[in-house]
Amino acid sequence: MYFGEQIVRPAVLVACFFLTTVTTAPVATPEDSYAQQFSNTVQMHIAGSSDKWLEKAAIFSDTPNDISSLAGVAPLMLETWFNDASQRFLIENDLLAGLQKHRFKETPSQNQYLPNDAKVLLLSWWPVSAKGATPIPVWQAKNSGAVERSNGYLHWPTAALVQTLEQTKTETLTDISQVAVAGKFRPISHRASLNSLFHILVTESVAAHWNEQKAGNKLSRMVLGRPLRAGDFLALVAAHGVWGDSGNGHWLTLWWQPDKPAELMPLGPSDIEQHYAFDSCSDSTLPREPDGSPNSCFNPWLEGGLVSHSGITPRQSNCISCHARASFPPQDFLNVTQGEQHIPPNSLPTGMLWSPALRARDMTTHHDEAIFR
Amino acid sequence: MADSWHESGATVWNAVPAALLANTQGIVWFGTVRDEQGQFLENATVQLDTGIIEHVAVTGIEGRFRLVLPKNIPFDAVIPYCARPGSHSAYIQRRPPPRGLDSPVELQCILR
Numbered sequence: 001m002y003f004g005e006q007i008v009r010p011a012v013l014v015a016c017f018f019l020t021t022v023t024t025a026p027v028a029t030p031e032d033s034y035a036q037q038f039s040n041t042v043q044m045h046i047a048g049s050s051d052k053w054l055e056k057a058a059i060f061s062d063t064p065n066d067i068s069s070l071a072g073v074a075p076l077m078l079e080t081w082f083n084d085a086s087q088r089f090l091i092e093n094d095l096l097a098g099l100q101k102h103r104f105k106e107t108p109s110q111n112q113y114l115p116n117d118a119k120v121l122l123l124s125w126w127p128v129s130a131k132g133a134t135p136i137p138v139w140q141a142k143n144s145g146a147v148e149r150s151n152g153y154l155h156w157p158t159a160a161l162v163q164t165l166e167q168t169k170t171e172t173l174t175d176i177s178q179v180a181v182a183g184k185f186r187p188i189s190h191r192a193s194l195n196s197l198f199h200i201l202v203t204e205s206v207a208a209h210w211n212e213q214k215a216g217n218k219l220s221r222m223v224l225g226r227p228l229r230a231g232d233f234l235a236l237v238a239a240h241g242v243w244g245d246s247g248n249g250h251w252l253t254l255w256w257q258p259d260k261p262a263e264l265m266p267l268g269p270s271d272i273e274q275h276y277a278f279d280s281c282s283d284s285t286l287p288r289e290p291d292g293s294p295n296s297c298f299n300p301w302l303e304g305g306l307v308s309h310s311g312i313t314p315r316q317s318n319c320i321s322c323h324a325r326a327s328f329p330p331q332d333f334l335n336v337t338q339g340e341q342h343i344p345p346n347s348l349p350t351g352m353l354w355s356p357a358l359r360a361r362d363m364t365t366h367h368d369e370a371i372f373r
Numbered sequence: 374m375a376d377s378w379h380e381s382g383a384t385v386w387n388a389v390p391a392a393l394l395a396n397t398q399g400i401v402w403f404g405t406v407r408d409e410q411g412q413f414l415e416n417a418t419v420q421l422d423t424g425i426i427e428h429v430a431v432t433g434i435e436g437r438f439r440l441v442l443p444k445n446i447p448f449d450a451v452i453p454y455c456a457r458p459g460s461h462s463a464y465i466q467r468r469p470p471p472r473g474l475d476s477p478v479e480l481q482c483i484l485r
Contacts, residue, residue, distance in 0.1 A: 072430065072442075074427060150426040180458055182456075184454045184456055218431055222416075222429070305426070307426050
């Protein structure tokens with residue numbers, strides 16, 4: 001956000017002049033262009049045409065189950081995709097397999113930032129039944145301010161009921177006012193078509209892939225009451241993206257928000273994009289929020305469930321503030337931070353990406369401190 | 374229903390595996406989810422809200438679940454929820470740990 005203002009503000013002023021004097025055609029703001037790039041990249045993945053991108057499991061071939069698979073944790077069906085430039089960065093900086101072999105005295109400083117053309121995308125899916133309506137919890141901004149407790153999707157008070165186009169032709173669900181989702185009966189706040197979400201059809205191999213993963217298997221059983229099947233759908237409820245650009249990079253996030261509240265920026269002008277809220281940042285602090293606090297940039301699906309021990313709510317968190325600490329050994333990974341943060345002493349930077357750091361931690365048989373002794 | 378379950382409680386306690394009683398890493402919550410006919414239910418979700426964070430489990434083929442909560446969370450501070458698509462909890466009962474211990478806690482859910 002700050003990066004955009006600094007560089008493009010004069011251009012916007014010129015554009016505004018032409019807008020008022022010459023033409024009424026809309027002019028793309030920098031936010032718009034990042035949102036559009038982000039939307040296009042997400043849609044490219046939905047369409048299955050993401051050439052030269054690789055998913056984390058294909059890069060970190062022996063990655064153990066991630067944290068979302070731990071017992072008790074609210075599961076998310078996550079995929080992390082790396083474009084060719086980010087893959088090269090991981091290989092050239094020995095971040096795939098060699099991380100735990102380093103000693104902190106050898107810290108390569110080039111590890112700190114992603115190269116300009118690197119792009120990384122994290123997608124969060126929600127299982128949707130081929131038959132019958134499927135509930136999706138709905139985040140409400142007004143309930144997101146508590147410091148003392150998590151506000152992950154298990155805590156969201158209402159749910160949307162999502163139907164496929166075929167179901168809406170044959171079933172009317174207006175007599176249902178509550179729905180069981182993730183252990184609780186919740187009031188239905190919205191009824192939505194699957195076409196209001198980016199989604200993919202589940203094939204036999206996709207179903208097998210997710211059912212083998214603890215997080216995917218658990219979430220499907222929580223939501224559908226059974227494992228995922230061919231013919232079901234996966235709907236995109238949230239995504240993070242980082243474009244290397246320069247320095248801290250540009251960080252982008254979106255999430256499905258069926259009520260489209262006015263205070264949230266939509267992803268884009270199309271009907272489906274209007275159902276997604278969008279935010280982005282390129283600085284951990286600027287531009288400041290109206291109350292003077294550091295810039296916030298967060299995603300309720302991906303950060304809402306974090307519990308702060310720093311007095312900061314996830315709603316006040318910032319992508320860069322968190323990822324500036326990404327390093328091996330990973331320290332305090334899940335703490336909520338805002339404002340400028342730095343890599344802890346005696347740590348190896350991992351290009352502002354937590355994936356290599358967490359993977360190296362999970363692959364390490366010794367305790368973190370033992371490696372650096 | 375509550376009474377009949379209560380009466381069977383002693384039997385259930387006798388069946389608590391020693392491993393659960395010996396757990397020192399946290400407070401073990403375990404139990405079952407059944408329907409009103411007494412059938413054990415697979416793929417039911419059990420949510421334990423500690424007031425700080427929710428812990429969630431899904432029952433296995435025998436309708437059983439097991440979660441380990443942090444040691445500093447007293448059992449009466451936890452609000453349990455149980456549900457499955459199409460059915461919600463008609464009855465939830467928790468049984469505190471044996472005297473002098475803080476673990477395990479047993480939970481029984483009946484879904485309607």
